[in-house]
Amino acid sequence: xxxxxxxxxxxxxxxxxxxxxxxxxxxxxxxxxxxxxxxxxxxxxxxxxxxxxxxxxxxxxxxxxxxxxxxxxxxxxxxxxxxxxxxxxxxxxxxxxxxxxxxxxxxxxxxxxxxxxxxxxxxxxxxxxxxxxxxxxxxxxxxxxxxxxxxxxxxxxxxxxxxxxxxxxxxxxxxxxxxxxxxxxxxxxxxxxxxxxxxxxxxxxxxxxxxxxxxxxxxxxxxxxxxxxxxxxxxxxxxxxxxxxxxxxxxxxxxxxxxxxxxxxxxxxxxxxxxxxxxxxxxxxxxxxxxxxxxxxxxxxxxxxxxxxxxxxxxxxxxxxxxxxxxxxxxxxxxxxxxxxxxxxxxxxxxxxxxxxxxxxxxxxxxxxxxxxxxxxxxxxxxxxxxxxxxxxxxxxxxxxxxxxxxxxxxxxxxxxxxxxxxxxxxxxxxxxxxxxxxxxxxxxxxxxxxxxxxxxxxxxxxxxxxxxxxxxxxxxxxxxxxxxxxxxxxxxxxxxxxxxxxxxxxxxxxxxxxxxxxxxxxxxxxxxxxxxxxxxxxxxxxxxxxxxxxxxxxxxxxxxxxxxxxxxxxxxxxxxxxxxxxxxxxxxxxxxxxxxxxxxxxxxxxxxxxxxxxxxxxxxxxxxxxxxxxxxxxxxxxxxxxxxxxxxxxxxxxxxxxxxxxxxxxxxxxxxxxxxxxxxxxxxxxxxxxxxxxxxxxxxxxxxxxxxxxxxxxxxxxxxxxxxxxxxxxxxxxxxxxxxxxxxxxxx
Amino acid sequence: xxxxxxxxxxxxxxxxxxxxxxxxxxxxxxxxxxxxxxxxxxxxxxxxxxxxxxxxxxxxxxxxxxxxxxxxxxxxxxxxxxxxxxxxxxxxxxxxxxxxxxxxxxxxxxxxxxxxxxxxxxxxxxxxxxxxxxxxxxxxxxxxxxxxxxxx
Numbered sequence: 001x002x003x004x005x006x007x008x009x010x011x012x013x014x015x016x017x018x019x020x021x022x023x024x025x026x027x028x029x030x031x032x033x034x035x036x037x038x039x040x041x042x043x044x045x046x047x048x049x050x051x052x053x054x055x056x057x058x059x060x061x062x063x064x065x066x067x068x069x070x071x072x073x074x075x076x077x078x079x080x081x082x083x084x085x086x087x088x089x090x091x092x093x094x095x096x097x098x099x100x101x102x103x104x105x106x107x108x109x110x111x112x113x114x115x116x117x118x119x120x121x122x123x124x125x126x127x128x129x130x131x132x133x134x135x136x137x138x139x140x141x142x143x144x145x146x147x148x149x150x151x152x153x154x155x156x157x158x159x160x161x162x163x164x165x166x167x168x169x170x171x172x173x174x175x176x177x178x179x180x181x182x183x184x185x186x187x188x189x190x191x192x193x194x195x196x197x198x199x200x201x202x203x204x205x206x207x208x209x210x211x212x213x214x215x216x217x218x219x220x221x222x223x224x225x226x227x228x229x230x231x232x233x234x235x236x237x238x239x240x241x242x243x244x245x246x247x248x249x250x251x252x253x254x255x256x257x258x259x260x261x262x263x264x265x266x267x268x269x270x271x272x273x274x275x276x277x278x279x280x281x282x283x284x285x286x287x288x289x290x291x292x293x294x295x296x297x298x299x300x301x302x303x304x305x306x307x308x309x310x311x312x313x314x315x316x317x318x319x320x321x322x323x324x325x326x327x328x329x330x331x332x333x334x335x336x337x338x339x340x341x342x343x344x345x346x347x348x349x350x351x352x353x354x355x356x357x358x359x360x361x362x363x364x365x366x367x368x369x370x371x372x373x374x375x376x377x378x379x380x381x382x383x384x385x386x387x388x389x390x391x392x393x394x395x396x397x398x399x400x401x402x403x404x405x406x407x408x409x410x411x412x413x414x415x416x417x418x419x420x421x422x423x424x425x426x427x428x429x430x431x432x433x434x435x436x437x438x439x440x441x442x443x444x445x446x447x448x449x450x451x452x453x454x455x456x457x458x459x460x461x462x463x464x465x466x467x468x469x470x471x472x473x474x475x476x477x478x479x480x481x482x483x484x485x486x487x488x489x490x491x492x493x494x495x496x497x498x499x500x501x502x503x504x505x506x507x508x509x510x511x512x513x514x515x516x517x518x519x520x521x522x523x524x525x526x527x528x529x530x531x532x533x534x535x536x537x538x539x540x541x542x543x544x545x546x547x548x549x550x551x552x553x554x555x556x557x558x559x560x561x562x563x564x565x566x567x568x569x570x571x572x573x574x575x576x577x578x579x580x581x582x583x584x585x586x587x588x589x590x591x592x593x594x595x596x597x598x599x600x601x602x603x604x605x606x607x608x609x610x611x612x613x614x615x616x617x618x619x620x621x622x623x624x625x626x627x628x629x630x631x632x633x634x635x636x637x638x639x640x641x642x643x644x645x646x647x648x649x650x651x652x653x654x655x656x657x658x659x660x661x662x663x664x665x666x667x668x669x670x671x672x673x674x675x676x677x678x679x680x681x682x683x684x685x686x687x688x689x690x691x692x693x694x695x696x697x698x699x700x701x702x703x704x705x706x707x708x709x710x711x712x713x714x715x716x717x718x719x720x721x722x723x724x725x726x727x728x729x730x731x732x733x734x735x736x737x738x739x740x741x742x743x744x745x746x747x748x749x
Numbered sequence: 750x751x752x753x754x755x756x757x758x759x760x761x762x763x764x765x766x767x768x769x770x771x772x773x774x775x776x777x778x779x780x781x782x783x784x785x786x787x788x789x790x791x792x793x794x795x796x797x798x799x800x801x802x803x804x805x806x807x808x809x810x811x812x813x814x815x816x817x818x819x820x821x822x823x824x825x826x827x828x829x830x831x832x833x834x835x836x837x838x839x840x841x842x843x844x845x846x847x848x849x850x851x852x853x854x855x856x857x858x859x860x861x862x863x864x865x866x867x868x869x870x871x872x873x874x875x876x877x878x879x880x881x882x883x884x885x886x887x888x889x890x891x892x893x894x895x896x897x898x899x900x901x
Contacts, residue, residue: 019846020834022781022821029780254847639841650884673790680876
């Protein structure tokens with residue numbers, strides 16, 4: 001008999017009905033009476049000083065209700081905009097990337113707002129843009145921000161010799177003796193790998209609607225955000241208001257993948273609503289999304305690796321450089337510490353990581369931030385080392401795999417992890433699959449690691465008078481989280497799914513929730529939900545025991561009843577308990593409460609195997625088959641877990657083979673889906689999934705993190721497969737047909 | 750100007766050069782039709798015009814006068830979901846849901862013209878509709894399951 005009755009079942013999402021019928025409400029669907037429309041005036045230059053901004057003509061246009069510039073933003077008066085992370089940066093004295101917002105207009109129609117944007121006159125003095133990270137890092141390159149010091153954003157370090165730098169952050173971690181480690185090696189490989197900036201490509205562009213109260217002291221905001229409470233904090237900081245004077249209303253989110261913690265519109269929209277006392281709507285076009293809604297950074301990553309003939313890695317020296325673009329706020333180096341080489345046992349290691357400013361679109365986090373980039377390098381290098389050894393790539397990884405109790409490069413002692421099991425499951429699977437044969441075909445193997453995050457969460461559970469249960473949480477659903485936590489509630493109360501509803505409340509009513517980032521939501525929110533269930537169940541037991549004439553310890557929950565264990569005749573419906581608790585002599589409504597913080601993450605690994613065929617005439621890569629195995633701890637909803645894995649792999653395929661920004665002097669050239677191509681159904685094969693369930697010791701039911709790990713290994717898996725198919729090693733992405741043809745021709749020469 | 754949407758006649762006030770998408774979303778309040786790119790390259794705004802799947806961002810109101818338009822809101826009949834709607838739910842083909850209305854309508858038009866397609870034909874058939882969440886796997890399976898059930 002299965003251990004659980006609802007947990008572990010393939011359950012359709014509880015939000016699916018509203019989505020297949022078109023009734024689900026997204027930010028752009030919100031419309032309020034008397035609503036104004038706002039548009040942003042943007043910089044035409046990648047790097048320029050602002051001499052003067054003249055908004056008088058725009059303000060004078062009939063139908064224009066307000067124009068704001070950086071001077072109007074209360075938050076900028078309290079803090080440097082450099083420290084206001086994931087918010088729009090209205091330029092003050094200079095612009096540091098093309099399309100940086102300079103002013104915003106609110107008017108009675110979109111057309112008038114757009115016309116007014118054209119009337120804003122900005123006098124610029126163009127500066128030469130800094131475009132290349134390696135160039136930007138050099139000490140003699142003029143700093144983009146004269147007050148930016150490495151690791152000391154916007155304030156000088158105590159070291160009086162410190163000079164401003166374009167290196168926003170630098171992280172260094174290591175252990176052992178590198179020289180001794182490399183000496184011990186039989187061979188040393190050193191390679192540099194490059195990745196391009198890519199966009200999340202969520203299909204829903206940004207939109208926001210805001211409405212202020214009568215005296216402008218409070219504002220309600222509808223916008224797509226991965227965290228309503230984090231968004232509330234950011235908007236309040238921007239407006240100079242107490243956090244609770246902003247109410248965030250949750251809406252459906254049309255894809256996020258890390259890109260929708262950033263709030264490019266909502267703070268501006270809220271400020272305009274307060275200024276005008278009218279509701280205001282803002283929307284981004286796809287062009288604005290690609291030019292200003294931050295992508296993932298490009299990177300330049302060098303790895304030196306020493307290996308013995310027996311296949312043991314003795315030493316690694318690695319350097320990861322991320323192109324932060326025009327603002328320093330979203331550090332990727334901080335993720336490098338916990339997420340590089342953690343799945344391997346390497347006695348001597350040194351890792352350096354840098355976030356470096358350039359005059360390009362600033363970046364933000366995208367599904368396992370920093371890690372697909374770092375693993376493109378790491379897992380390509382692992383493949384090259386296995387080749388040098390003439391060893392099976394899974395065997396080589398197994399020889400070096402870290403297990404529970406090993407120390408990761410960050411110094412963390414690894415908890416129970418399923419790296420070994422996942423590699424073994426993939427090896428077993430590949431044994432059942434025919435080996436890949438034929439000209440121009442190859443199989444690529446790679447792994448990807450994600451450490452995960454946890455956050456802090458609350459949950460309420462109401463046991464209703466009809467015997468159903470309502471769960472109230474405060475986190476928007478970007479991964480099927482509502483369905484998974486509903487399964488937990490159903491499991492704990494012995495109820496069918498139909499008897500459980502989930503309400504995502506606004507920030508005025510819901511319990512606190514961290515944002516849905518770091519693959520943490522279901523993993524850690526489930527603790528709060530589980531505890532709220534136990535709390536409510538204890539209350540129900542206390543109600544049921546005297547009514548059934550049994551001891552509290554024998555009461556269980558099944559089929560919508562509280563039942564005496566071993567004596568099923570003694571049972572009472574939850575509805576009766578809930579109703580009776582409300583009477584004059586009742587005990588009061590049954591409300592369960594649960595909360596959690598400080599949960600240690602449960603690292604997860606995914607292993608990829610992809611078979612490709614490369615057309616040597618056109619350079620086109622055809623993916624023949626793709627399989628990904630992931631240690632997910634325990635799948636609450638396998639349907640949902642598979643969907644996360646398949647979606648992540650498809651994004652990785654786009655990243656590896658076709659996507660990428662094209663810049664000219666820092667200016668984005670591909671500003672629509674016609675020239676920033678995302679994979680279509682015709683570009684992607686069926687993606688087979690292997691769910692490995694090595695229960696974590698920290699997650700409820702043994703859960704681990706799910707959504708991010710499966711993108712990480714995709715890029716290297718494809719490069720490794722293409723190498724096997726063509727004999728050419730591609731160290732730079734994307735591996736477009738043009739790049740592959742060029743690579744093949746260079747080898748021929 | 751009069752247009753017919755989901756079997757209902759509407760007198761519309763928007764100008765004839767307004768896109769059908771804007772008429773649907775802003776004048777008729779049919780927000781199930783989504784705007785993802787406004788250049789006809791993502792398929793989020795797909796509607797059926799005389800049974801054909803069309804990007805409503807590329808069509809102006811004047812072009813659809815007298816034609817029969819179906820949006821996602823009009824696909825279920827008498828409270829019964831269309832088999833594709835049910836299949837998308839059951840197969841886990843819905844994640845964020847932003848592409849879902851467009852893909853379901855594109856799939857309907859496609860299956861109407863090719864009731865028993867191969868997997869590769871399905872993939873080509875919906876290649877004008879982007880999905881960023883699912884990797885298309887479960888979407889293709891949902892469409893395949895409807896095609897199989899039509900076989901009887």
